[in-house]
């Protein structure tokens with residue numbers, strides 16, 4: 001008789017966005033005349049840039065011709081894309097990352113979930129709190145997180161590193177020593193960034209205690225401040241302690257097209273074993289999850305026209321972020337984020353819980369956001385709004401919020 005992986009049964013409740021979806025659906029059914037504006041979900045709304053569409057069309061045509069047809073992609077991804085990444089994302093920023101240390105994939109969600117598989121189940125993980133829920137969830141599935149306490153909504157074997165207003169949403173070094181440290185900057189959901197000096201402290205710490213940092217830089221393209229690093233490899237010594245996750249979702253609109261990559265430097269080792277060689281055996285090897293057509297579209301992101309068109313797209317979203325942030329401040333809210341990330345993190349008024357504020361905003365303003373508690377215990381009392389809507393909807397939502 002087969003048995004299931006019991007760890008899956010430990011996952012608590014339903015997923016944050018499905019709970020939100022159900023609540024919004026119920027409200028809309030009860031109030032069909034109300035027009036709801038969604039400023040909650042982290043998906044982009046702008047269409048793919050013209051340069052990307054051209055590259056896709058061209059690659060599709062190549063697939064229809066025996067002379068230019070492509071079958072299985074190479075293990076690490078096509079060289080034309082890895083070379084473009086190595087130059088633009090790393091060499092041009094003074095980071096020493098070779099094209100053969102870049103593993104192309106179908107996005108950062110899969111990679112951030114799968115990367116834990118190359119580590120022993122005995123490793124202790126530390127996570128920013130609040131943060132993108134995938135890191136904890138996938139470690140739950142792997143059996144690495146211990147026992148869940150529903151009252152505190154925490155796992156016994158996870159080190160939570162609170163990111164609150166008191167520390168400007170950048171965690172302090174943990175008291176208990178972790179083996180795997182998940183850092184996500186610019187952060188989802190707080191929208192906060194880390195300075196190069198602050199990140200260097202983490203790199204030095206990881207090297208000292210023999211931990212690995214899994215650095216999620218999915219929102220790197222939104223960085224506007226000079227002293228905020230785009231990559232952890234801008235820090236000295238990161239090659240021996242850090243893996244970096246990147247995505248084309250939020251900088252180039254590939255949420256539905258799917259493309260990302262993970263950097264595993266060859267200097268990153270556990271004794272004699274190189275993590276690079278382990279990740280080379282990951283799920284999806286031989287296909288690497290990203291089709292030729294999509295990797296060609298990814299290459300176009302780095303062309304001069306691509307850079308220009310995508311700069312404009314990021315600027316469009318960041319203008320929305322400004323509208324949200326300034327509107328909320330005008331309405332008397334305490335807000336963070338929105339400067340180096342498309343997320344605005346607001347403190348709920350009148351000591352409302354995150355879900356109370358969700359209901360209040362939905363029912364009184366017909367605006368949907370995301371309750372902060374869905375991202376970890378320290379997110380309670382906070383709420384996330386995103387800049388990914390249209391400009392018109394963003395302005396309209398803020399007009400409504402200001403009147404509440």
Ligand code: PLP
Nearest residue numbers: 042107108109132188218247249
């Ligand atoms: N990492 C973070 C921090 C995210 O917020 C998201 C998506 O919201 C992802 C990764 C997922 O990226 P991708 O679309 O490449 O899977």
